[in-house]
Amino acid sequence: MPKLNANILIIEDDEDVLYTAKLVLKQRFGEVHTETDPKRLPRLLEKTAFDVILLDMNFSHGQTSGNEGLFWLREILKLDSQAHVIMNTAYGDIQLAVEAMKIGAIDFLVKPWEREKLIATVENVFQLSRSKKEVQKLKSREKVITGDIDKAFPDMISRSDVMAPVFEAIEKVAKTDANVLILGENGTGKELVAREIYRQSLRAKEPFIKVDLGSLAESLFESELFGHKKGAFTDAKEDRQGRLEIASGGTLFLDEIGNLTTTQQSKLLTVLQARQVTPIGSNRPVDIDIRLISATNIQLDQVIESGEFRQDLLYRINTVEITLPPLRSRTGDVALLAEHYLNLYASKYNKRQLSLNKSALKKLDQYPWPGNIRELQHTMERAVIMADATELTADDFPLDKKPQPSLVNEVLQKDEMEKQLIQKAIKKWEGNLTKAADEMGMGRTTLYRKMKKYGF
Numbered sequence: 149m150p151k152l153n154a155n156i157l158i159i160e161d162d163e164d165v166l167y168t169a170k171l172v173l174k175q176r177f178g179e180v181h182t183e184t185d186p187k188r189l190p191r192l193l194e195k196t197a198f199d200v201i202l203l204d205m206n207f208s209h210g211q212t213s214g215n216e217g218l219f220w221l222r223e224i225l226k227l228d229s230q231a232h233v234i235m236n237t238a239y240g241d242i243q244l245a246v247e248a249m250k251i252g253a254i255d256f257l258v259k260p261w262e263r264e265k266l267i268a269t270v271e272n273v274f275q276l277s278r279s280k281k282e283v284q285k286l287k288s289r290e291k292v293i294t295g296d297i298d299k300a301f302p303d304m305i306s307r308s309d310v311m312a313p314v315f316e317a318i319e320k321v322a323k324t325d326a327n328v329l330i331l332g333e334n335g336t337g338k339e340l341v342a343r344e345i346y347r348q349s350l351r352a353k354e355p356f357i358k359v360d361l362g363s364l365a366e367s368l369f370e371s372e373l374f375g376h377k378k379g380a381f382t383d384a385k386e387d388r389q390g391r392l393e394i395a396s397g398g399t400l401f402l403d404e405i406g407n408l409t410t411t412q413q414s415k416l417l418t419v420l421q422a423r424q425v426t427p428i429g430s431n432r433p434v435d436i437d438i439r440l441i442s443a444t445n446i447q448l449d450q451v452i453e454s455g456e457f458r459q460d461l462l463y464r465i466n467t468v469e470i471t472l473p474p475l476r477s478r479t480g481d482v483a484l485l486a487e488h489y490l491n492l493y494a495s496k497y498n499k500r501q502l503s504l505n506k507s508a509l510k511k512l513d514q515y516p517w518p519g520n521i522r523e524l525q526h527t528m529e530r531a532v533i534m535a536d537a538t539e540l541t542a543d544d545f546p547l548d549k550k551p552q553p554s555l556v557n558e559v560l561q562k563d564e565m566e567k568q569l570i571q572k573a574i575k576k577w578e579g580n581l582t583k584a585a586d587e588m589g590m591g592r593t594t595l596y597r598k599m600k601k602y603g604f
């Protein structure tokens with residue numbers, strides 16, 4: 149039978165008992181630590197996360213009351229509220245065992261141990277601890293992922309030759325665990341590529357966790373990425389897993405990675421090198437296993453030259469680099485995407501007869517699309533909403549002029565401006581939402597609502 153990947157701690161003052169227990173448990177569990185002195189527990193627990201702890205009831209010579217065991221049980225639970233402790237009681241100490249269970253022990257074993265019983269009890273408690281951790285991880289993931297559920301991530305559309313190497317790279321890299329850096333202007337589809345790599349990857353059944361580093365306030369960076377323990381700072385009301393830990397086993401997408409400050413870059417680099425993350429307020433590093441995909445619209449070679457981006461971090465994240473060409477150089481794609489969005493929005497807004505005439509297509513094709521596919525998408529949505537006739541002509545696309553003060557355009561522009569304003573204010577006030585809301589003259593609840601609307 150293969151050994152279970154478990155980390156067990158036995159605390160027992162009788163060295164012979166300790167030796168035998170270790171021998172027995174080693175047959176079934178990966179790591180078995182022993183300790184004779186419970187006073188060393190705090191230091192041990194600070195450094196290591198044990199899956200199961202076997203705790204004796206009495207340590208001082210001549211002590212039989214079991215009070216020492218109960219004392220240390222409380223101490224263990226103070227240090228780690230999630231600890232799974234099995235109490236070792238002497239025959240006849242059932243009352244004490246019941247008391248220990250009330251305090252928070254998971255089970256008890258009566259000494260002298262029978263080999264089979266010892267293994268079975270530890271294994272049961274280990275499985276319980278593992279499922280609890282799994283549930284906790286799923287809950288954290290659920291919180292992070294629910295924001296994505298309503299969003300549809302379409303297939304990538306292109307027939308342009310310049311996109312062929314991109315599709316090829318996606319296919320080649322997807323099945324590996326290589327770190328990928330996606331470069332390209334705003335709106336060129338970097339997130340879509342990241343999701344496509346994930347969809348074709350071996351980790352497709354595990355989560356895809358996105359962190360938008362561009363809108364993350366400096367003060368929230370560590371807590372958001374690395375997590376924190378309850379009480380680590382004023383607002384830390386409970387333990388919280390960071391995105392790196394939540395993404396463990398799956399894929400982490402770091403969007404706008406070029407926006408990190410040099411301090412943040414060093415912190416991220418340390419974590420990526422060690423493959424371990426230590427939540428704020430904890431000394432216990434947690435192993436992480438992530439496939440990292442990063443994206444930026446910044447020319448990283450330029451910021452490396454100026455010293456704003458660390459070369460060693462770049463080497464970590466860009467095992468494979470995929471550069472997305474801007475829409476203006478993807479021959480044939482404007483028409484293809486325009487038709488695609490026309491169909492999409494015509495059906496959404498119940499204008500199914502709508503078509504694009506030649507003059508419209510020509511105008512769209514000649515426009516340089518600085519906002520790339522996202523801009524084309526919004527342009528098509530706006531045109532469909534505003535259309536009165538069944539045919540869209542060049543006049544329905546006021547691309548070369550200042551945007552028309554139409555209602556929808558205004559709404560779209562206003563939204564974009566408001567989003568940027570909020571982003572700036574949050575960044576300026578380092579995540580202090582009360583101050584950010586104050587500055588913008590809105591209440592905190594309104595700010596929350598708007599942050600939700602803009603997907604922060």
Ligand SMILES: Nc1ncnc2c1ncn2[C@@H]1O[C@H](COP(=O)(O)OP(=O)(O)OP(=O)(O)O)[C@@H](O)[C@H]1O
Pocket residue numbers: 301302303304305306332333334335336337338339340341403443445521522525
């Ligand atoms: N090839 C494509 N086919 C269809 N839709 C696309 C394509 N590329 C991008 N899109 C759409 O364009 C929009 C912008 O794409 P995405 O968010 O992936 O771009 P981005 O490069 O990550 O943008 P930013 O740099 O602003 O974060 C999305 O709605 C996406 O679905």
